[in-house]
Amino acid sequence: MRLHSWERRGRRTLVAAALTTTIVAGTAGWATGSEQRPSTGPPPGTASWRADHELGFGLPDPATTSPARVAAFFGGSDAAQRRELVERHPTVVGNLDGAPVKLRYEANVRALKAERERVRARAENPELTQEDRARARSLITRYTELLEPGRQILAFDPRGRGQVAEVYGDLGSASHVSVIVPGSDIDLSSFDRSTDPFGTPAGMARSLYEASGGRTAVVAWVGYTTPVGLGPDAATGRLAEAGAPRLARFVQGLIASGAPRPSVFCHSYGSVVCGLSAARLATADLVVLGSPGMGVDKVSELRTTARVWAARDDTDWISRVPNVELFGLGHGTDPTDPSFGARRVPAHLAQGHTGYFVPGTDSLRAFARIATGDAS
Template sequence: MELTGGRGSGGRGSGRRDRRWRDGGREDRRGAGRRRRTLLAALITTCLVVPLSAAARPTVPAPDPARLGRVTATTLDAAYAANRANAAEASRMAADHGDSGRADVERAMADDPSRQLLAFDGRGAGRATEVFGDLARADRIGVLIPGSDTGLDTYGRFRAAAEALHRQLAHEAPGTPTAVVAWLGYETPGTVSTTVMTTDRADEAAPELREFIGRLRVVTGEDAQVALVCHSYGSVVCARAASGLDVEDLVVVGSPGTGVDSAADLDTPARIWAGRGAGDWVADVPHLRADLFGTTVGFGTDPMSPAYGARRFAAGSGGHSDYFTPGSVALANLARIVLGETSEVGRD
């Protein structure tokens, strides 16, 4: 039986029905087109709206390398003091400029003699590297690499993650000399920005991370075991820096992808780990990579995919910001990886 009736198969009534079907099909197509255009407009808006800072930043001088000298195990305390002095100067300038929020953050860094600032730069969004534990004597060291929207204004949450990991290391292996380094050593992208969808910021950060790990080895010596713990966009940074890095483990958590198709493509002898909480919205991000107008957008294969080839570890039921929550499955497993207790790591 013909489904598209005409004069010879049902007369005028059938013809009217056929026209309605055809008109309905055109309406469906127009509706689908409108939905696609709306989705595209929303996507473009999301990608192009870049948050503006609340206030212009004062012109803060760059850190003076001569003030720090070459950092070694014996000069760590002097380096910490010099960077607290840098933070104090930046705090005064921020206060004079009327930026009380930034001034408070920097003053807290400067005024507490227990703060171990291995690096500080108050320019722009700001950068800082802070140590928890005795770095010169540590046998096991975790280096945290943050994701998007991390700067001095939001430094407290990043610092809290590093503190939590350091406490967990002490809980898992009491008596083992450990340290955690919070490395905010690059300009992170905004969560709502074009930069968060490309590797551009990671490409800029990679040489700096490689240089930092090299300088870290001057302090710790070659026997210390180092693990990179890379959160969200930080996993892209770690992936771009991976080749040639002197680390034993590279861990990605809440990763949108690393910009390569497999762990083997990272070209590193380090063990590659991946974990993601059941409530992490990153699971819904399309794991694609495409060239748009000469720019590569997206980060490719999901590191949690079996095809990627990472060692998957259990990260519990938490969301994107919950990996360093005290008492969580994710934090316990991250500590075991840093400690080299690979057989104790819960697998996903």
């Protein structure tokens, strides 16, 4: 018997309701996953930046000045002034969307070194607990890795679980740019982990850069607070709502600093962030993979001029998640469903939820063509 679309939607809603009730009632709450507090607002050090009038004029407010005006401000400053700002306010300059890319790299090297010294003091403080000292030692290792020669850190914020963005390729000369937006369980410590590398934004970015033959610069962007585990954060759009304006502003900053409109690749929960920011996201192509939904039922509701693409392999566990929105839970229609209206990306050779950027897969080949403007 063939069901009408409203009947199918009704059945999915009942399934989602039953699933939600079972999980919550059966565990007296969510089985795993802890609620996260999203990082919002301007970068650390903003207060001292706002109070700085040493150059004889006010500095652009990181919270209210558009990336385009930030770019214009730096374009009107000389090398000595820019150097002073990097030396006095590395945490602001390193995270200031619209600031020159190389200046941000330099600022983040300074910020990483300063933060490493701060946690080194904690690691050697006998008054702290053994756990706190161990955490500090782990951060020393992490910051030392990020300071390795050749790494291009475009953003660094140590607050909370930490946020970071790293560039593969040359943003200054690239004719194509891509941005990777990750899903759950990604932060400063895990964005380039050695286990399951192609499930990390750094691994995805590196793989895409190599698959394109270096024809696109790729940014691994961990600029929002991601959900941890399976819990309310992963099932709702709360963290995505906090992350969406940050993603939109980041992309605006890339363009303001001279980069072309990027292609944005959104993995898992990251596609919820991309869906909520789509109307403000200045992107040429919007690609979602392993997506639980984008918060809408069809492409037209995204209010974007970008081409929208969707990939999901048959072995991805995300296919077992009901694609509905109910009582604030769920993220809407499966983007690979024909009714959604996205262009389908082949993913027959990908395996599992994190296999889309594995070398040799049809999905990675398609992503490289999209990223370099060679997709049909």
